[in-house]
Amino acid sequence: MLIVEWNKKFRGDGVMVWGADPGRCHTGLGGFQPSAEQVKAMGLKPPEEGAEPVMQILRGEWDGNVGKVISHEGVRPW
Numbered sequence: 271m272l273i274v275e276w277n278k279k280f281r282g283d284g285v286m287v288w289g290a291d292p293g294r295c296h297t298g299l300g301g302f303q304p305s306a307e308q309v310k311a312m313g314l315k316p317p318e319e320g321a322e323p324v325m326q327i328l329r330g331e332w333d334g335n336v337g338k339v340i341s342h343e344g345v346r347p348w
Contacts, residue, residue: 288336
């Protein structure tokens with residue numbers, strides 16, 4: 271809801287707001303260091319891959335979907 275509200279609030283200032291869902295990434299945050307087998311079994315991807323939705327937003331590829339959540343699968347329904 272915050273994304274929708276901020277998009278409405280700041281639209282007049284030329285600000286666009288999205289949410290970005292990186293998916294399940296293996297970042298090492300929290301001290302969890304899974305083995306290669308665990309990474310594969312858990313379906314974790316590298317952080318660089320998870321950052322792609324953010325990069326697409328910054329490149330303007332999702333300008334037609336302002337106020338929505340973007341993931342590697344496209345616009346997230348919610």
